[in-house]
Amino acid sequence: MVGTKRRRDDDDSERETPRKLRARIAEFATEEPDTSDAQTPSRRGRIQHLQENGTPRSILKKTGLFNAPNSATPKSTRKLVFETPSKTPQDEPPNGTPTIVRNADRSARRKSNRRILERTLNGAGSDDEALGEEDILAEHILDEEDDDDAVAGAEEAEEKEAPVPDTPSKRGRGRPKGSGKVGRPRKERSPTPPTELPPHEEYFYQNRPGGTKTSNNTLSAQTLLNHDEYFQAMQSYQDRHQPEMDFLLELHSRAYDQWIFELEEGFNVCLYGYGSKRIITEKFTQRLYTHLSEQAQTTGTKKAPKIVVINGYSAGISVKDVLTTIASTCIPAGIKTPNQLASLLDFLLDYLTNNPPAHPVPVILNSIDSPYLRKTPTPSMLARLAAHPAISLVCTADAPNFPLLWDVGLKTQYKFLFHDATTYAPYDAEIDAVESVNELLGRSGRRVGGRDGVGFVLRSLPENARLLFRMLVMEQLALSLMEGGDLAGDDDMQLPLKAKKLTLKHDVPESSQGVEYRVLYHKAVEAFVCSSEAAFRTLLKEFHDHQMIESRKDGMGTERLWVPFRQDELEGLAEDLAGDL
Amino acid sequence: MNLRRRKNERQSVSERANTTHTRNYPSDFRSTATCGRSKKSASDAVQQKIVDFISTATSSPDEPKFAIPAGLIVAGPSIASHGPFFQRLGQNIKDETNSAYVVLTSGESPNLKTLLKNLIKKVTSHVEDDDDDDLDRPASSRHGPKLLNYDLGHVQEWRKKNRVASIVIAFQDSEAFDAGLLADIVDLFNSWLDRLPFVLLFGIATSAESFEDRLAGRSLRYLEGEKFDVTQSDDIIEKIFSATVASTASRLHVGPNLCRRMLDRQKDHVQNVQDFCDGLKYAYMSHFYASYPTIFLRNGLAFEDLPAEAFEAARNLPSFRRLVEDKLEDGRPGNVRQLLESDQHLFQQITKSMETGQHALSTLSHAAQVLFSIRASLQISPSIRLSSMWTRAAAGDMVGSPILRETMLSIKKISSDKFVDLLAALSSLHGDFFNMDLDTLQQELNSLIEKNDTSAPLRTQHDVRNDSLRTTVVAQKVLLSKHKAALSEQDRAYSDLVGRFHDQLEEYFESAFIDPQSIFLSEVLIYDLKSPHTEVFQPKPRFAIERALATPHDYLGCDCCSGVDGNEAALAATQPATAIVYQMYVESGALINVSDLWSAFNAIAGDGEEDNEPKTMALFQRALAELKYIGLVKPSRKKTDHVSKIMWKGL
Known part of the structure; x- marks a missing residue:
């Protein structure tokens, strides 16, 4: 036994x-x-x-x-x-x-x-x-x-x-x-x-093989909120932990003087932990400002202290933005700064060495580990910047593995002191909750406002565009039907409709998703939707602009187009389009 | 829970500190300055050699050369220190020779063209025009064709104006350069050598041999190399250590635990001198920042300078309590009363104790150095670093330790020739903290040696060579018996001398190796707290985030989230939404069905009413988006509405 x-x-x-x-x-x-x-x-x-x-x-x-x-x-x-x-x-x-x-x-x-x-x-x-x-x-x-x-x-x-x-x-x-x-x-x-x-x-x-048993349930299209609903719901929401979170903030605020002291000693400060740390950096900036202006009063300088605040999480930010922002604070307006990235940094550092400011320029950088600031030259440039004695960097990092961004050399240059600044505050500014969930679930088509949005856009487009879009939808449907059919085998014919739908749920592999550009073009020409490739491109561009289609090069290098909707939505869309035309 | 307590502690600490830190801290700047100084001195010798090499290479600029002088600088694996090293080297070279100095890194030199552009830019300190690409095209002007911006002709032009003896080009991380690129550049420099006096320096992290292997023989022929070994970071750290922590001059001592931690970190993880200095600096900073009584460390403090709080703080120190208890046991309650009531009296006591404490600690440091030099001069293996020896001494477990016993035993056996060396080595350490009467010993030894007519050195009675083993066979059993050889007159006298030396030394060590924690005001004299130091230099962000999400109660400290009905593991509906979703995430497999996740979430966090569902959904969406932002989930195309898990808790 x-x-x-x-x-x-x-x-x-x-x-x-x-x-x-x-x-x-x-x-x-x-x-x-x-x-x-x-x-x-x-x-x-x-x-x-x-x-x-x-x-x-x-x-x-x-x-x-x-x-x-x-x-x-x-x-x-x-x-x-x-x-x-x-x-x-x-x-x-x-x-x-x-x-x-x-x-x-x-x-x-x-x-x-x-x-x-x-x-x-x-x-x-x-x-x-x-x-x-x-x-x-x-x-x-x-x-x-x-x-x-x-x-x-x-x-x-x-x-x-x-x-x-x-x-x-x-x-x-x-x-x-x-x-x-x-x-x-x-x-x-x-x-x-x-x-x-x-x-x-x-x-x-x-991770054992076959260990993941998940159900086939899917979220219906109505369950997820769109932006309006989300913000409406969030407005009325009151976090029950607000007092505790405030207390946590209060505790952190007691360390501000310590951080200022550390900055003065030539270290840089990096805050980590769960929750948006924007509130902390904001308050710290205020505290730092009062501190610096008090200091300025005692030393007798008239100038108000300058603090650079950069939001690393804002989409599309680059190290150039960071550098130009700092340069605009430190370097008087009359001096022309070089345009090139590397020379801009050199120029900035040289300037700071030759004309040291009254106090190190505090640079508050929210989310230093944001995806936009992770690529290769950026961390080393920021490190060079941070290593300069006339710059004191306060930054926050959100990802749990952010120290992996820097090797020993960079770490030495950064000279960071790390502080746990868990706040539990929602990442309101850092993320767009609705959009990122949609992206996570592959429903970016919801951006246009779903089926209705597409219909709305199409109505404003010429006949040919509507025809082309319908063609694309139909092709995509047909493709996925074929894929599903392959899997189902010969039994397919006898299956009830419901079962058929179930087979369709299985996603086709990523690479073969969508319709080939060439195929669609030829179909379009055959159907007299357009006569030249240029015209075809123009029509597609309109769709692209409204984010109604997406395109990608597959493994073979052929361009593929598809409508970013899920199967059921696509079917509904096809019905709508058929009705419209 | 304990985190919360810690925060509370910190709160009180920083409140106090607000008033004091600016006042106390700057008094011990000196230590960090020493730090930098000794770091510099460690590599100075090598730098000087390199500078000499360059000046000899350029001493006869007009002679035709057939190979480029090249310095192979083996700078060791701690790449973090290479940057500062080359920077300092550049400074030295510029100061002492008439050369232009350029550092090139692999990052800025992906190919020959960019490398040359950079080189020219740096040599000529020419700020490049913005429209860079225009310069790529040769534009002919009145003075003939314009040079391309990667033509070394620019450097030649520049050299016509600035007569430099040589152009030193340092490849900071030669390993990271493409081998082909290095070959090309060597080739090119060689062809320009008749016009431009190049000197190359290669920073090498591995070994000169492997550098040679990477280059083809043809390129090597163009190089005339010389190897320089840079002091390795271990040795530099030893030097810094003896100059700062183990120095008798330092007033604030870093405690053994912290030291061990920092040294281990150096050895196992970073190998980075700068990091060690930062660590030391931060230790000093935190010592002065967080504690009021550190004000007593100030030199020349007068009673009037001090606020009453300082004395109050001193009375709250554990070592003060110990002092009082000791005094009460000695039967001096009057003295205790005075200490408790009169600030003036306490001040005197403190001033006195500070002095004795400083002296005791310095003696301890010095004794560690004495022990170290004894071991060094007797060449006792294994050789133990001063840092580890000091750490043991400062932890108070040197007395009776095997190291000390072993050393003392070998002193007993010392022969006269070695004894001379030892006395010479010790005499350099003689001073306030080591006042053994070495001179008389020296004199006696000298007279003994003079009397010694044989060429063999004098030996003590404990020397092995004075022992002989005798084997006797008695009833088929072998008996081993030790016999002392008869000692000569001189040897006996010498044994006496060594015996006296040994006893004195033992006495000295016993008095010097005290337990530092036992002295009054040890909290002020020694900084040995692990707490802010570890977190600040070795953060565990992943652990912090996982903890915040898995047990939000630890941070929030609310009454509602500590589990349902006494069941700690149960998910409470009151927890933050992200925490709930995270805990479900932890339990689920590698692929997660969002729809099921949502229904589970709704079951926990929702109140079952249809109307409130959008609110719950909004929270759910936010939580999911946060998990994605933190990097815990990513989209999956395996199944519809599924996400894949990326991180496993606690790994």
Whole structure:
């Protein structure tokens, strides 16, 4: 018992890849005639047939085999093999390895069962297949257990086997409830993952092949909010943790003097932690300003202190913007600054060396690790800037792995002191929540305002443009239909419409998404939508401008165009367009 | 929880500090200055050699040369220090020789053309025009065809005006340059060598051999190389260490724990001298910033200068409490009362204790150095660095340690020739903190040596060579017995002398290696806090973010989020939306169905009412967008409405 249990656990954690499994099944299938020979020679013909055409459908019927009165279940057979072989000599297969083969046999049979079931229920798809196979593997394992279990008698086994052939139609996906565990409480195979795993174990557990079982649920188009709804909802929202967050801010604010001190000592400050740190930098800037102006009063300089604030998160910012902003603060307006990036930096640093300002110019840089400031020359240029004694840099970093941006050399130049500044404040300025979720889910088509938006744009466009767009939508639909059709195989024709839709849900691989530019052009010419490529381009440009289509070069270098909508939306769109025209 | 406590602590600390830091801190600037100075002195010798090399290479500018003089500077693997090194080197070269000095890095020289452009720009200090591309085209002018902007002719022109003896070009990170590019440039420079006196310097992080291997023999023929080994960062750090931390002159000592931490970090992670100096500086800064009593470290402090709070702070120090307890045990309650009540009295006590404390600590540092030099002159292996020896001494576990015992034992066995060397080495350390009577020992030793008529050095009775083993076979068993060889008269006298030396030295070490924590005001004299130092230099941003999201209660400290019904693990609906989504994210597999995530979120955070769903959805969207922004999820094309997980918690 102990042994079997452990084996189950082992098998559990090291699931094999589907491909291997399939290979094994094929193997088992070939062995089948041998084993069944002794028992039911009459069925042989059918099994061979199964072998030949490879469709597992016929195996379904073979399950009756085990219930046949004249032959015992494999379980009892096995027992007999080991304990009292003389009783059932006719059960002994000639090759002498009965249990393994038979186990394999059975699991192959079950697997076939499942495949057929699933095919008929919801059409064949790669994901379903993978999941199904997994379940079967589980069953296979269970069977093994049953076999090993010496206590189980033949009667019980029969009872167990009975429900399998009887209930295929009722079964949904997943292992059949009754199979192989009547009256056995120890077999609860709950889907709850093991808890309290060490992090690395958890990584491997969650990344095990075929380990991701997710449902096929999708968010309906209405569930996600658009910008208006989002801001409306957010306006009325009051964070219940506001007092605590304020307190946290208060705590951070007590460190401002310390940070000023550190800046004065020639260090730079970098703030990290969860939550937008913009509030902190804003307040710190105020504090710094008062501090500097007090200092200016004592030293007698009239000039108001200057502080540079740069938002690294704003889209499309480049290091040039950073440098020009700093230059505009430090260098008097009369002096012409070079345009080139490297020379601008040199010029700026030279200027600061030769005309040192009264106090180091504080540069507040929000989100130094923003995607725009990550590319190669930027960090090293910022480091050179930060290393200059006349610049003191205060920056914030949002990503958890931001120190990876800098190697030892850069780190030394930056001379950072790091402070944890967790605020829990929402990243309101840094991110556009609605847009980035849409992007995350591949629904950037919502940008134009969905179907209605597209319709609106199209109505304002000439006839030809509408025709072209409809052509593109139709082509895209047809393409995805074809892709889905390939996967579904010949059964496709018999499937109900619903099942067909399900197959369509499976995304086509990224590379072959969309319609080839050439193909679309030729179609357009054939349909007299446009007469030249230039005209075609003009029409496309209009769509591009309204973000109604996207284009990308695929792996082969051919340009592909597609409408960034999901299947169901695309279908609706096609209907609309057909109605319009 | 403890984070919160820490924050509270910090709050009180910084409140106090606001008033004090500006006043206290600048008093110990000197230490950091020493830091820089010793760093400089460490590499000075090498720099001088390089400068000499350049001046000899250019001493006869008119002679035709057949190869470019090239200095191969093996600067070691700590690339962070290369930049400052070459900068200083440039300064030295410009100061001492009549040369133009240019540093080229691999980053700015992707190809020959750009390299030359940069080179010309830097040599001629010509600010390039903005429309750079126009210059690429040769525009003929009245004076014949205009030169291309990557033509070394520019440099020649420039040299006509500025008569420099040589043009020194330093390739800071030669390994990062393309080998072909290096070959090309060497080739080109060689062809210009009759017109332009080039000297090349290659910064090498690996070894000169590997540098040679990268270049073809043809290019190597054009180079006339000389190798310079730059002091490695380990050695520089040792020097800095003995000049700052282990110096007898420093008034503030960095404690052993912090030292060990910094040294380990140097060894294991950064190898960066600048970083070490920054660390030291920050230690000094934090010492003065956060604590009031550090004001007593000031030199020449008068009672009138001090506010009453300073004394109050001093009375709250743990070491003050220890002092009081000791005094009470000694049966001097009157003295204690005075200390507690009279600021004036306390001030006197503090001034006195500061002095003795300083002296004790300096003696400790010095004793570590004495021990180090003894080991060095006796060549005891394994050789232990001064830094680690000092750290052990400062931690108070030197007395009775194997190092000390081993050293003392080998002193017992010392032979007279080595003893002379040892006394010579120690006499240089003789001073306030090491006042053993070395002179008399020296004299006695000298007279003994004079009397010694044999050529062999004098040996002590403990010397192995004076032992002989005798084996006797008794009843088929081998008996080993040790026998002292009979000592000569001189040897006996010498043994006496060494014995006395040994005893004195032992006494000295015992008195010097005290536990620094035991002295009064050790909190002021020693800075040994790990807390701000580690976080500030070795932050764990990922851990901080994961913690903030996994257990928001740690940061927020609210009453609502510490789990449901005493179950810590349960997700409370009151937690911030992102935290809820994150915790579900942690539990899910590599591929996440957003629709299911949403329904789970709605079940936890939503209130079940249809009307409030948009609000919940808005929160959900924001949380998801934040996870994407932080970089925890990315879009997946495997399935519709799925996202893939990128980071696993705690890895």
